[in-house]
Amino acid sequence: MTIGQRRVKRVTQSDVAAMAGVSTAVVSAVISPKPGKTIRVGEEAEKRVRAAMEALGYAPNVVAQSLAGGQRNIIGVFTYEAVFPSDRENFFYPFLLGIEQGAMKRGQDLLLFTSSSLDRGPRSIFPAGTNRMGVADGAILLGEEPDKSELKRLYDTGFPFVTIGRRIAEGADLNWVAADYAAAVEDVIARCAALGHRKLKFLGSSRVREQNEDREQGFLRHGQQGLELSVERFDPAAIDAAWTRQCLAEGHTVVLTETFAHATALERQIVERGGSIPGTISVVALAAPLTVSADVERWTRISVPREDMGERAVEQLIARIRAPEDDIANITLPCGFVPGETLKAI
Structure with a gap:
């Protein structure tokens, strides 16, 4: 992290309430409307709450709403690829194997985000303006060409994430695991x-x-x-x-x-x-x-070393979730050389 750069905290309902000029109870009522609730939210107040949620990148944490706070031991995996890499012959498949191995060793569940895409265009972390990955403690991002503006926006919300592959987004201190x-x-x-x-x-x-x-x-x-x-x-x-x-x-x-x-x-x-x-x-x-x-x-x-990169990404993400105030410690792993028939001595 660069000197003087302030680490942002994860956006909460209190942040949304402050921006919208309402109480946290009103924000909760907008997010989780239930029959019989005593709090009634007017149309204008609801509009302000939803506008604040989108501006701050807040995602309702539906798991935390049903559990008593704390971490859920759930890791999200998001890929920018048009088809989720479930085929063994796909370049990204070994990364998923490594992620799975790392999650199993550390007692984490995996939540795969395969439907966070628009009807047209590339997949988005923020479909409909909110981060659906907020149901997880953090996420690993995978793909050839992630949207840098989305990485910056995700960083600004304080949501813990690690990219597989070295990534640079202006104004964000990103956590990554990469090949050397x-x-x-x-x-x-x-x-x-x-x-x-x-x-x-x-x-x-x-x-x-x-x-x-x-x-x-x-x-x-x-x-x-x-x-x-x-x-x-x-x-x-x-x-x-x-x-x-x-x-x-x-x-x-x-x-x-x-x-x-x-x-x-x-x-x-x-x-x-x-x-x-x-x-x-x-x-x-x-x-x-x-x-x-x-x-x-x-x-x-x-x-x-794709499987190793996937497993180390899990390790990095858990460290980020548990100690978000710590400095970023990125990892670069060595590649191997594979002799073949296309290089000869002269």
């Missing part, structure tokens, strides 16, 4: 150099997120003496015959691709030229595909 992509790519470069490669190209995605920055940083930092390193970023569809011809003419002997889509697109161009990988040029994939196939095994690549 920078060190993994740096290791790949050292292995390529040991095999005689001297001219290496990093071929990355056009959309740059935190994990993309980390891979590029690992590619460029601590460069080996005598190595020529270059970076290009564009979509896989832009890998055409002209680009491939120029890449080879410039003398590159290995390409580090940020996605499997880049790797397979490059291979198609090489094959159309009558060449092969690694016969014509070597390729190392720096990320796993979102859907695993049998073809993946032959590629030289890095591996991400």
Whole structure:
């Protein structure tokens, strides 16, 4: 946490009442209207309460309303993916296994949020303006590209959460568990150099997120003496015959691709030229595909400790729930190197 940054507390009914200019009893009556209640809430007062709830990001805690306060030992899991990763071949599935293992070890129940989506557009933490995850003590957020404005809003409410993957949102001190992509790519470069490669190209995605920055940083930092390193970023569809011809003419002997889509697109161009990988040029994939196939095994690549990341995210979240006043302590876990058939010595 940066010096002078004040940690926000979780929004309560008292906060809503203060903003709306009503008593907490009125807020409670709006949230949980029951027949026979003595408190009657006027239309204007109800409007002010609901407006305050949305402005503050308050979510009615339906579990706490039925239990006598305290923690419920319930962890929420939210994913921004359009389909919840229940397929074993899905890239995100191992994260869920790790989360489940971590929850079981620590006596926590899991609550999966699979319906917090709008009729159109991406999933939202705040459908209809409120955080439905408030029924849990805290939550783990999973997905390729979370909405940064939602992360900031969730942080401002004081709701405990941990993201899987390094995330930065302006004005928020986020808690995350991430893979050490920078060190993994740096290791790949050292292995390529040991095999005689001297001219290496990093071929990355056009959309740059935190994990993309980390891979590029690992590619460029601590460069080996005598190595020529270059970076290009564009979509896989832009890998055409002209680009491939120029890449080879410039003398590159290995390409580090940020996605499997880049790797397979490059291979198609090489094959159309009558060449092969690694016969014509070597390729190392720096990320796993979102859907695993049998073809993946032959590629030289890095591996991400996904189950371990899921379990450590549970550990981090429980620590955040129990001691919200403590400083953020983010975790970066090492990746592995998987030898394959697409990298050869020269």
